Amino acid sequence: MEKSEQIMSGITDLNNKLLLLRKPIMEKAMTGFSLSEIAYMEYIALHPDANVTRLAAALYMTRGAISKITKKLEKKGMITSYQKPDNKKELYFALTAEGQKIDAIHRQLHQDFLAADQKVFSAFSDSELTTVLRFVDAYNQLLNQELN
Template structure:
């Protein structure tokens, strides 16, 4: 087998693992929602992108719809659709400033703040686990791997 074939196999496996890590994330959230006695349907119908929109809102609230769209690198239509779903789930609220009726601002509700904190805990745990994993490698090895993966990413983006 060639190095190129090994890399291709790795990328295929990586994509599969990425899909399953989304499942792992959902399992973590469901478990914590149950432990904290939050409504079990709090995140039903909420996909990973919507969770990351919730995270972006929680990191900078209130946030203007335009800023959210730019930060998430999604369309205005996608922002509207996702935030509408989050509003229906009582995770996010929207408002207009009294002096600016044009811009829409989003912020987390109490329930949204609790989900945000659970999701943030998950990412903190993942970062700690990743750091522990990477401690096996030298700084140069990590840099080289990062350089290769960045090049592949650029290629795949087109």
């Protein structure tokens, strides 16, 4: 098997194991929320003035799917919508206090996962990690081009 095949197989295996191990932890900690809803809340927590168009592009979903998630999260009291005084056409979203609590739990889980992963990362030099980052960035750019 060529190195490129080994890398792609390894990435797939890594992703599958991460999902297998971490998805149940996240689902238990945030009962009642889908992973899509969590990703939506994370995005609006990190990006002020998030709207349907930006959310759809960032989460690789259709505008219709984002609209459905928006309704669910509004019903659960996790988000609120607003308009800017100078733009009455566009709706923007922000987390409510309850949404911020869920986002904080989510962020803490990510920090816990990262801390647990440090034993792997610390085994590599800064130079080696830089090479891995270069690969990930280049591959992401290729995939972005294919998506566009």
